Amino acid sequence: MGKIITYKTEEKIINLDGKSIKYTLLFKNVKNLTCRFKNYENKLYVIAPANYSYTKIEKFLQEHKRAILNWVEKSNQQKFNLTRDFVDGEKYLLLGQEYLLKINKVDKKQEEGISFDANYLVLKTTKDEKEYKRKILEKYYKNIAQRIISEEFQKLKNKYSGKIPNSSEYSLFIRKMKTKWGLNNSKTRTITIGFHLIFACIEDIDYVIIHELCHCAVRDHSKLFYSYQGMLCPDYQERKRDLNKNIHPFICQIEMLGSLI
Numbered sequence: 001m002g003k004i005i006t007y008k009t010e011e012k013i014i015n016l017d018g019k020s021i022k023y024t025l026l027f028k029n030v031k032n033l034t035c036r037f038k039n040y041e042n043k044l045y046v047i048a049p050a051n052y053s054y055t056k057i058e059k060f061l062q063e064h065k066r067a068i069l070n071w072v073e074k075s076n077q078q079k080f081n082l083t084r085d086f087v088d089g090e091k092y093l094l095l096g097q098e099y100l101l102k103i104n105k106v107d108k109k110q111e112e113g114i115s116f117d118a119n120y121l122v123l124k125t126t127k128d129e130k131e132y133k134r135k136i137l138e139k140y141y142k143n144i145a146q147r148i149i150s151e152e153f154q155k156l157k158n159k160y161s162g163k164i165p166n167s168s169e170y171s172l173f174i175r176k177m178k179t180k181w182g183l184n185n186s187k188t189r190t191i192t193i194g195f196h197l198i199f200a201c202i203e204d205i206d207y208v209i210i211h212e213l214c215h216c217a218v219r220d221h222s223k224l225f226y227s228y229q230g231m232l233c234p235d236y237q238e239r240k241r242d243l244n245k246n247i248h249p250f251i252c253q254i255e256m257l258g259s260l261i
């Protein structure tokens with residue numbers, strides 16, 4: 001079977017039993033029309049063969065309206081549960097660990113910030129406003145991401161510079177990235193890593209850095225590329241699975257860390 005190619009992506013709306021349902025329509029080189037619900041993104045995807053007409057696609061959705069409406073009802077409930085208000089008991093991730101948020105009201109601005117107490121992430125704040133608390137958390141995440149990812153990059157670059165051709169010339173950028181964990185730009189000799197990788201454990205962070213370092217030697221995802229990656233990060237499949245299964249869903253749920261994601 002050849003590579004699956006997406007020819008066109010469209011945001012569409014269909015009326016099912018009086019309800020307007022949004023979905024993302026993807027035309028691909030596939031044989032059959034399929035529907036996919038991505039709970040963590042709260043999105044309905046419809047994948048259609050490239051030559052299918054809108055009439056044919058809408059007919060299919062009408063025929064499967066029971067399942068679609070059921071999912072919409074469930075996913076709306078889920079979304080409600082996941083709203084972040086920065087109050088006690090909300091779940092957060094840092095370096096692959098789960099923490100429960102605990103708000104600690106302090107008197108002085110100098111005492112504001114984040115500390116840890118067993119499984120609790122303690123947010124010390126002088127004010128109750130949601131946006132104010134969000135900013136304290138965002139600042140903390142951003143600083144720790146900058147520090148840890150830089151350290152790991154330096155460590156791995158030094159360790160593998162003799163094994164991966166060209167890698168020693170590369171420098172690091174850490175910034176907000178929407179759809180990727182990392183990026184390798186051979187023209188500017190830079191590797192860019194997303195802030196949001198800080199939610200994942202060190203092993204996952206290292207995997208993304210190694211993946212991008214391997215691109216210094218091999219541009220595409222060819223066999224040669226995977227032989228490099230497999231040699232330097234033998235458990236890369238497990239790392240990739242963890243990022244997709246545990247970290248990505250969390251990122252889709254939090255709207256709070258504005259400049260991080």
Ligand SMILES: [Zn+2]
Pocket residue numbers: 211215221
């Ligand atoms: Zn890659």
